[in-house]
Amino acid sequence: MKSICAVKGVSASGIKEGKFGLALIRASGTAAGVFTSNKVRAAPIEVMMKRMERGTLDAVAVNSGCANAYTGERGYRDALEMCDIAAETLKLAPESVGVASTGVIGRYLNLPLIRDQCRRVAPLLARNGDAEDAAARAIMTTDTFPKHALVRTESFAVGGITKGSGMIAPNMGTMLAFIYTDAEVETPVLRDILRQATRRSFNRVVVDGDTSTNDVALCTATGTAGRVDREELARAIEAVCRSLAIQIARDGEGATKLLEVTVRGAADEDEAAGVARTIIASPLVKTAIYGEDPNWGRVVAAAGRAGAEFDPYAVSLSVGGVPLVVRGEIVADLGAAKKAMHGDTVAFDLDLAAGDGMATAWGCDLTEKYVEINGKYTT
The missing domain is CATH 3.60.70.12 (L-amino peptidase D-ALA esterase/amidase)
Known part of the structure; x- marks a missing residue:
């Protein structure tokens, strides 16, 4: 069953x-x-x-x-x-x-x-x-x-x-x-x-x-x-x-990839969840996922407008286990990062270094198919 x-x-x-x-x-x-x-x-x-x-x-x-x-x-x-x-x-x-x-x-x-x-x-x-x-x-x-x-x-x-x-x-x-x-x-x-x-x-x-x-x-x-x-x-x-x-x-409309964002090091769980949700909701992040473009700056920028308190130059960010930023220092190997974005799941891990709060949120990429489905939904 x-x-x-x-x-x-x-x-x-x-x-x-x-x-x-x-x-x-x-x-x-x-x-x-x-x-x-x-x-x-x-x-x-x-x-x-x-x-x-x-x-x-x-x-x-x-x-x-x-x-x-x-x-x-x-x-x-x-x-x-x-x-x-x-x-x-x-x-x-x-x-x-x-x-x-x-x-x-x-x-x-x-x-x-x-x-x-x-x-x-x-x-x-x-x-x-x-x-x-x-x-x-x-x-x-x-x-x-x-x-x-x-x-x-x-x-x-x-x-x-x-x-x-x-x-x-x-x-x-x-x-x-x-x-x-x-x-x-x-x-x-x-x-x-x-x-x-x-x-x-x-x-x-x-x-x-x-x-x-x-x-x-x-x-x-x-x-x-x-x-x-x-x-x-x-x-x-x-x-x-x-x-x-x-x-x-x-199964998001028109999606080709699952997006998973884990935020740790926030002041508490709710704050971590708020940052994770802001990232997965970002159209710029979602389109980058679709294009397998390791534009990690979009992830950091989305986190910065989520309302959480953290030092932008203390964060660490990785995609699929590939480091992009380590304690505020850019270490991105864009070739390796792009390879980590292949496949049907893309996972970001963001450490805000501001506490013990942690949360994960899920979304998907944004594709032309989404517009096709919803542009004529009732007709």
């Missing part, structure tokens, strides 16, 4: 028909969610921010092709109706069903299609790799591959699926993530764990700097594996979120 269906108490399936897909995931237990920070929030986000106050879920219905965002009161009613459709099909209480949407902003849901797809997907719910893959593919938009992650321990499992490729910035991106564990955990604890995991994973991914209207990550704990160590569970959930986040970065 790939990920979520390896978790006891979880079944899934989905269908994709052209741009329009529907996934159902059934799992009962305590639940937590994190949501977009965009003030323009999609109707399903508004619904779920209220619904998650109860701290439990029995299922989630997810559609792709229509974001149901900027759709006003009708959009909110449609999101509730989508919950009702799934609840009726799965014979659950409507308030126990979650909802998420992804796709084009400013268009209304096709509820007859969603009802039809829901009725066809429900009988296919299963705990196997094919069913999970169908669910993961159903929620894809411009993604080029389905995204799964799984961590198993001796006593419990954590699995997750996600979608995300463009409109990605470090306040959650156009991403939907559904994470499951069979550990038993109270809702307040799960909320704390998910927020911390999100802060160190999804919120450290930048593809293009845009924060979506529909971002959501939901985590449900079925409890079938019993009580577990909190710290061990937190590490497992964070590892799953990190794996999913890296997959999103690698």
Whole structure:
């Protein structure tokens, strides 16, 4: 089993028909969610921010092709109706069903299609790799591959699926993530764990700097594996979120390379994360990555505008293990640095020499294909 269906108490399936897909995931237990920070929030986000106050879920219905965002009161009613459709099909209480949407902003849901797809997907719910893959593919938009992650321990499992490729910035991106564990955990604890995991994973991914209207990550704990160590569970959930986040970065729209930036020696972790995010968001850095151009000055310049306190002439920087700057002295062998930028992953390591804080962020290069994908997205 790939990920979520390896978790006891979880079944899934989905269908994709052209741009329009529907996934159902059934799992009962305590639940937590994190949501977009965009003030323009999609109707399903508004619904779920209220619904998650109860701290439990029995299922989630997810559609792709229509974001149901900027759709006003009708959009909110449609999101509730989508919950009702799934609840009726799965014979659950409507308030126990979650909802998420992804796709084009400013268009209304096709509820007859969603009802039809829901009725066809429900009988296919299963705990196997094919069913999970169908669910993961159903929620894809411009993604080029389905995204799964799984961590198993001796006593419990954590699995997750996600979608995300463009409109990605470090306040959650156009991403939907559904994470499951069979550990038993109270809702307040799960909320704390998910927020911390999100802060160190999804919120450290930048593809293009845009924060979506529909971002959501939901985590449900079925409890079938019993009580577990909190710290061990937190590490497992964070590892799953990190794996999913890296997959999103690698699958950035038009991307050819994964960009990984580790910043160490900052005043604290938050400051290190802020510098790392600024670097991976820089269009100048991203285009240099695409061209395999070891223009390391762009990395240092981006760090300098991130708001962190450090001495520019004390930093050290390397790419792929090749030193570029050592304690403020330029030592770059540009030929070796260019060679280190070949392949599908480029990794920078920046030491600010200003403390013990460390963080890693992920992004991708910026290519002509990104413009092609987004220049005619709705037409």
